[in-house]
Every structure is written in structure tokens, then in C-alpha cells.
Amino acid sequence: MSKSLERGNFGTKLGVILATAGGAVGLGNVWRFPYVTGQNGGAAFILIYFLCVLIMGVPVMLCEFLIGRHAQTNTARAYSKLANGTPWKWVGYMGVLTAALIIGYYGVVSGWTLQYVLASVTGQLHGTPDDFRAYFSEFSTNPIKPIIWMTLLVGMTHYVIVHGIEDGIEKASKIMMPLLFLLLLVLVGCSLMLPGAMDGVEFLLKPDFSKVTGKTFLEALGQSFFSLSIAMGCLCTYASYFKRETNLVGTAFQISIIDTFVAILAGLMIFPAPMSVGVQPDSGPSLIFITLPNVFEQAFGSMPVVQYVVSLAFYILLSIAALTSNISLHEVSTSFLSEELRIGRRKAATFVSLMCVIVGAFCSLSLGGWEWAKLFGMPFFDLFDWFTANICLPLGGFFTCLFIGWFVEHKIIHDEITNWGTSNYHFFHLFVFVVKYICPLFILFIFLHQLGWV
Ligand code: PFF
Secondary structure (H helix, E strand, O other), rough: OOOHHHOOOOOOOHHHHHHHHHHHHOOHHHHHHHHHHHHEEEEHHHHHHHHHHHHHHHHHHHHHHHHHHHHHHHHHHHHHHOOOOOHHHHHHHEEEEEEHHHHHHHHHHHHHHHHHHHHHHOOOOOOHHHHHHHHHHHHHHHOOOHHHHHHHHHHHHHHHHHHOOHHHHHHHHHHHHHHHHHHHHHHHHHHHHHOOOOHHHHHHHHOOHHOHHHHHHHHHHHHHHHHHOOOHHHHHHOOOOOOOOOOOHHHHHHHHHHHHHHHHHHHHHHHHHHHHHHOOOOHHHHHHHHHHHHHHHHHHOOOOOHHHHHHHHHHHHHHHHHHHHHHHHHHHHHHHHHHHOOOOOHHHHHHHHHHHHHHHHHHHHOOOOOOOOOOOEEEEHHHHHHHHHHHHHHHHHHHHHHHHHHHHHHHHHHHHHHOOOOOOOOOOHHHHHHHHHHHHHHHHHHHHHHHOOO
């Protein structure tokens, strides 16, 4: 049996797209993109975001794809294989570490979405704005409840992971992603039918170039990297399960288009409702766990059945987006451990799941229960978020570009992206140029800016 068959592969083209898109489409699409867009000039921002995805996102994604597919192994070993004993291999290890850290806090927030599914089912999401704030604050700082939900979410992730690539990740994505698209479309429809919905659409889509500043470009680039799951080992790990026939360039474009499309639809789903009831939208956990339940109450309160269905559909959608992203993060560590320690997939997955629960519990307790669990004045939860998004992600992207642009033999790159000469790729030289100079310079600039150095 060939090595790639032993590790498993995605079985179909659709499976590749849905699983990889499932990893990319996550909470970031829903709670951050719409808000950042509204704040930064609507369609003007979306235009800049498109450019960032096209000029930076797709090339860096392609770099990760070709490293993973070439090596057909976990992210750390994939970089090591191409690094030929040089320190470039550490970039791969950093990807694995980043994924392991992200899952710590991402898993906690994902668990919160499950609690809100239950709260929607049992009809608990009613009250005044202060009630919603109190409900969220009490729940998220409770030392026990969020840990139980996070453990349940890790359990669901574990269940998918132990079934392997084709029967686990691919099958789950083929069920969950169409459901996610369907729920999204239904919710966009409900939102657009609200009175005054067009104000929300205008806030999101009306181009206002006066709001575009240098910071807008940085926001767009940072958001595009997080949203596309770049530099976290996920894309490289999934690409190691792509077959030789998979067209890497086409796949990178398709994933980027789906991810961006979902983000824009999320904006159309979220913005009309607050605008129609005169509530100011915001971003992050407070948007989805405080503002939106209040908005559902105000917008649909006179039609209890509609409010029930909208609220339930919204939190199921969020849980699916979160779950598929958690699966991609879990797979990075599972494939790493099972291949590096030469232990079975089930054993490795069990170890990773336990680690997720321990790190997640620590993050969750740092918000309530163990208030002393802080470093540099930040609860561990915030620290993990800050460190991964602002340090690991830009550094990982930066070194990945330099590695491919300056170190890896161009023949390998050419072979991978043209599928050994069987498909044309006219922009090969442009791709190498962008990866060598443009991407690293831009990423370095964002990195220094985030640290307040430029
Ligand atoms: N791309 C996901 C989102 O937009 O929410 C977040 C994410 C998933 C980041 C997986 C990193 C990752 F490895």
C-alpha cells in the first residue's frame, strides 16, 4: 500500500472543497468581518479586502497547499522535508503550536455557541438588553458550565476526527457545510424582510472612500489571514490529504471565494436587524451573545415563532461554523502526534482532545473562577487570542512566503502547482515574485503596525 493511501485522502473534489472551506469559514466570518466592513467604508473596504485576498491570501494559501501536498505528511514534518535540515523546519513546528494554542480559546467560544443553541431551544433568550448582558456575563464567567459545553464540543470534534479523513472529516463537512449555507440564506432572507433593512445593507455595502485610511488596508489584510486560516497549519495539513489530481490553484481560489462570500452574506444577515430596531451593532463575542439576542427580541418579539426559529437557526449556524473550524485545528495536532510518535490515530486524537479540554478549561477559568490566571495583565483567554492572531499568524505567513520564495527549489513549486505539467499555470513567475517580495513586505508591515512600531 502506498504511503498516501495509508494516511488516507479526501475522496472527492467536492469533499476537498467543503472540508477546507469548513476549516476556513468560522466565527471570524460572522462576528468580525461585517463589523470591520461597516466601520471601514462598506463596499470600499470590501474592495480592498478582495484585493488582499487575491494578492496575499491566495498566494500564501497556495504556498501552504503545495508544502502539504508535496510532503504528504503533518505540517511540522512537511516543512522539515523541504527544509533539508535547515532551521526553516521550525516554521512548520510553529504552525502546529499556533493551531494548538488557538484551539484553547476558540474551543471555549465554540462551546458558548452550544449553550446558546440550548437557550434558544428552551426559549430562555428573552428579556431586556440588561438581561442579555447579565445572562452572558454570568454564563461566561461561571467556572463550570462553559467547561462542560467546551468538553462536549471537543467530544463532537473527537468523534469526527477518529473516523479518519474520508469517513470522518469529509463526510461531516458534506453534511454540515450545505446545512450552514442553507441556514445562512434563510437568515439573510428573514433579515432583508425587516422594515428598514436597507439601512443595514447600506451601512455594509455603500462605498465610503472617506473612511479609507492606511489602517483600513491593515485591517483588511489581518482579517483576510485569520478568516482564510492562513499560517495555522490547517491548510497545510488538509493539503497533505489532497490527491495528485487536485488542482491546487483552482482550490485556493474556490476556498477564498467561498470564505469571502460567506463573510458578505453574514454581513447581510447581521446588519439589517440591529439597524431596523435602532441598536448599534458591534463585533466579537458581545455582538453574537448580547447584541443579537436583544435584536431578535426587538425585531421579531411580536412573532414568537419567528423569533424562536431565527434564534435557533442562528446559533446552530454558529455552532456548525465553529465545529468545522475546530475539526481543522484538531487535525493539525492529531496528524502531528500520530506521525511523530508513531501511535495510532485514535490514540493521538484522544491525547489531543484531552489537551484541548485542559487548555480550554484553563482559558475558560481565567475568565471566571481563577481570576489570578493572568499573564502581562491579560487573562489567559485574551492572551492566547492576542498572541496567536498578532504574533504567530503574521510570523507564520511571513516565513512561509520567504521559505517558498527564496529557499524551496522552483521545480518543486512548478510541479506542484501545475500538477506535474498537466495543467497550465501561466502566472507561475508572477506567483513567485509576489511570494518573494510583495507578501513578506506587506505582512512585515502589518506585524510591526500591530505591535505599534510603525
Ligand atoms: N478561519 C476561522 C474563522 O474565520 O473563524 C478561524 C480559524 C480556524 C483560525 C482555524 C485558525 C484555524 F486554524
